Amino acid sequence: MNDDLTARARIRDAAIKLFTERGIEGASIRDIATEAGVSSGLVRHHFGSKEALRAACDEYALGRMFELGRELVDEQGLENVNVATVQPVAFPLQTYLVRSMMDGSETASAMFLQTVSYGEEWARTHGVVTDDYRAWSAVIAVMKLGVYVLREQLELALGEDIASPAGYARMNRAFVDIFSQPLLTPEQAANLRKDNS
Template identity: 90%
Template sequence: MNDDLTARARIRDAAIKLFTERGIEGASIRDIATEAGVSSGLVRHHFGSKEALRAACDTYARDRMFELSRELIDEQGLENVNVGTVQPVAFPLQTYLVRSMMDGSETASALFLQTVEYGEEWAKTHGVVTDDFRAWSAVITAMKLGVYVLREQLELALGEDLASTSGYTRLNRAFVDIFSHPLLTPEQAKNLRKDH
């Protein structure tokens, strides 16, 4: 735990960790307070309720992920990204947001839709071949988030913890390999796109 963080930020980070591990129902205010090294009363003082704390976590994770996306894609460019430096920040937020979506968070679901809209616009300006940009972006977004839903099975298959730098790097290299090589010939794609 970073001693430089304010009590509010420590509580938020502890809640993100425990909500990710246990779900919203499985993490109590007392557990979050213990993880943050504060009293339950201080959690309630800063956030009022567990639902308000969850909403604050959702908003923080969403905003931070969009901030990271802007930094990495718009400012640095994907060709300059160092996955090893991204992983410690991105992975906990990604796993939290996926868990929050699974637990029914409106904020996390709205983030999914925002990500789909962003991907749709990106696809239109980057030469993606499709007659349904919305479906293309929605499926890509779901595929990328699905690795977090199936994290346990994926780690079993890879024999590696995705939270480690090497595991996260390996995951991202697999995405790069998949996204950078066509899986179908033009003829196969044309045939499979037909309405049968």
């Protein structure tokens, strides 16, 4: 039984890797089986179809990212997070979920909406000043996901692979710098809110 669980996890991890690299359509059951070191029949035994495998990958990635978020934010506190320990776990799941969302996954889209709702609640309870918490959270989420969608352009500009620990840390330091200081004066912000309402 333990071997079955290990094989199932290997298949899932291989599928996440190949779906991320090639998209859902570009990765066959045979490719996934080869990557996992198992037979195509074993993939079908555990998951039935590529669609069911994709759903299992989405569910796993979504659950693990929310679990990781709870561990980092709620249990450790952002002030205690070590990006070097987060990167190996978070990066593959983040890139997979973005790719899955772009490929039309309902689960990944639901994850995005859950993330927006979580951010909206966080903003309400952490003193964020805005007239529209939903829009605030949605725009932040899209900005953060944008680095994965435009990964090639970001890496070209940085001269560094954001999948590497150093590149991931550099990208996150930029986010910290952006989010930790105001870019507008209070007067500019008031004027732009007035003109765009």
